[in-house]
Amino acid sequence: MKQPSQNILSQNKTYKIDITGLTHEGQGVGKIQGFVVFVDGVLPGENVDIKIVKQTKSYAVGRLVKINRSSKDRVKPFCPVYDKCGGCAVQHMTYQAQLNFKKDTVLQNITRIGGLQDVKVNDTIGMENPYKYRNKVQYPVGCDNGEIKIGFYETRSHNIIDSNLCDIQPDESNKIRDVVRNFCKEAGVTIYDEKTGKGLLRHVMVRKGFKTGEIMVVLVINGDKLIKSDELVKKLLEEFPDIMSIILNINTRNTNIILGDKNVCIYGQKYISDYIGSFRFEISPLSFFQVNPIQTEVLYEKALEYAGLSGNETVFDLYCGIGTISLFLSQKAKRVVGVEVVADAISDAKRNAELNGVSNVEFLVGEAEKVIPDLYAQGVKADVVVVDPPRKGCDQVLLNTLVEMQPQRIVYVSCNPSTLARDLKYLTEQGFEVMEVQPVDMFPWTGHVETICLMSKK
Numbered sequence: 001m002k003q004p005s006q007n008i009l010s011q012n013k014t015y016k017i018d019i020t021g022l023t024h025e026g027q028g029v030g031k032i033q034g035f036v037v038f039v040d041g042v043l044p045g046e047n048v049d050i051k052i053v054k055q056t057k058s059y060a061v062g063r064l065v066k067i068n069r070s071s072k073d074r075v076k077p078f079c080p081v082y083d084k085c086g087g088c089a090v091q092h093m094t095y096q097a098q099l100n101f102k103k104d105t106v107l108q109n110i111t112r113i114g115g116l117q118d119v120k121v122n123d124t125i126g127m128e129n130p131y132k133y134r135n136k137v138q139y140p141v142g143c144d145n146g147e148i149k150i151g152f153y154e155t156r157s158h159n160i161i162d163s164n165l166c167d168i169q170p171d172e173s174n175k176i177r178d179v180v181r182n183f184c185k186e187a188g189v190t191i192y193d194e195k196t197g198k199g200l201l202r203h204v205m206v207r208k209g210f211k212t213g214e215i216m217v218v219l220v221i222n223g224d225k226l227i228k229s230d231e232l233v234k235k236l237l238e239e240f241p242d243i244m245s246i247i248l249n250i251n252t253r254n255t256n257i258i259l260g261d262k263n264v265c266i267y268g269q270k271y272i273s274d275y276i277g278s279f280r281f282e283i284s285p286l287s288f289f290q291v292n293p294i295q296t297e298v299l300y301e302k303a304l305e306y307a308g309l310s311g312n313e314t315v316f317d318l319y320c321g322i323g324t325i326s327l328f329l330s331q332k333a334k335r336v337v338g339v340e341v342v343a344d345a346i347s348d349a350k351r352n353a354e355l356n357g358v359s360n361v362e363f364l365v366g367e368a369e370k371v372i373p374d375l376y377a378q379g380v381k382a383d384v385v386v387v388d389p390p391r392k393g394c395d396q397v398l399l400n401t402l403v404e405m406q407p408q409r410i411v412y413v414s415c416n417p418s419t420l421a422r423d424l425k426y427l428t429e430q431g432f433e434v435m436e437v438q439p440v441d442m443f444p445w446t447g448h449v450e451t452i453c454l455m456s457k458k
């Protein structure tokens with residue numbers, strides 16, 4: 001039979017390939033006969049043998065067979081299940097090399113996509129101790145031959161890797177999982193099966209306030225009751241007196257979405273508290289909260305520095321989530337207006353402002369590209385605008401409005417260097433100048449790059 005025309009690579013052959021870059025997910029990228037190939041577990045500068053495991057019209061995926069030339073940046077991963085687990089992608093790279101790589105990625109995007117030369121990109125601000133940095137974990141729960149598994153999904157699959165140590169989580173999260181696992185075994189709690197939609201326990205979520213030490217445990221269940229829940233509460237509290245909140249989250253839908261809408265508190269409060277800088281936040285099971293609180297503070301301090309406020313400015317914080325950046329900015333601004341599309345996040349934002357006695361912020365629900373043109377039409381302008389959009393970047397209508405509005409400064413926080421570069425290109429063509437670009441490592445051992453950029457009106 002004739003092969004479909006896109007299958008230009010053979011699945012039976014071993015190919016030698018030079019790895020030239022990494023994706024934001026930490027996959028190595030190279031080319032065979034001009035065709036892009038993605039490979040896990042390899043590094044730029046390496047030459048490797050691979051087998052093709054998948055191909056589409058525009059790219060192929062290869063599996064590493066042998067390393068012919070190894071990168072000087074290669075190290076042995078610290079995690080025993082690194083090869084299988086889909087959590088971290090670049091543990092086989094020294095931490096310093098990750099930081100260099102992230103800076104380089106930003107620089108390349110800005111020059112290639114953004115067409116900007118001579119832009120100052122600072123060294124990535126990394127973590128002094130890039131371990132145990134996550135304040136939230138959501139373990140999927142499954143059952144394999146009668147064995148309860150609570151762990152992480154394998155790369156690009158729903159098989160669960162159960163290891164009792166994950167070094168990017170705090171120790172408590174690892175241990176709480178063991179207590180829950182033992183309890184389920186003893187109490188005969190059934191485990192949810194994605195295929196049949198039967199069984200009770202679906203996920204275990206643990207959140208920890210790094211500054212307060214407060215811990216929340218959430219069991220996501222396909223039902224509304226957990227048998228012997230008193231016993232579980234007792235066991236958890238015996239070992240972890242810092243647990244302030246134990247919640248059953250009810251999720252009876254057959255979907256990939258982890259949390260349901262309804263929460264039943266079976267111990268303590270409905271929320272835990274934590275601080276970013278001097279601001280206190282109440283975090284409930286469904287609240288969005290940045291997962292690396294240490295680097296979040298670094299990022300927000302930078303945002304405040306770049307905003308260059310004197311106390312007289314009106315500032316827009318667009319894509320504001322629960323208003324964390326808005327509160328930071330409120331310290332030095334006359335007035336802050338936060339805009340966010342998710343109504344629940346805006347309710348949290350308002351409550352957070354109240355909780356902290358901040359009265360010079362307002363929050364509006366809606367798409368930034370609708371709300372801001374409306375405000376502008378009513379004569380409301382900002383002196384400084386902060387944007388923190390999702391991966392797809394800012395909407396063109398929003399950018400056009402900012403160009404017309406002519407704020408003194410735009411501070412752009414981005415989780416995707418390519419859309420950042422695209423938007424910078426437009427803004428620099430329309431009268432803004434890039435002053436400084438600062439990558440911040442929010443997610444050590446993953447390929448993700450967070451960047452903050454200061455632009456001024458020319």
Ligand code: SAH
Nearest residue numbers: 319320321340341342366367368388389390
């Ligand atoms: N600045 C916040 C959150 C940034 S995440 C923080 O630092 O915590 C990006 C946010 O943009 C999400 O909360 C998402 O809900 C919101 N969002 C997505 N599209 C939007 C749009 N068109 N207008 C306004 N907000 C949007």
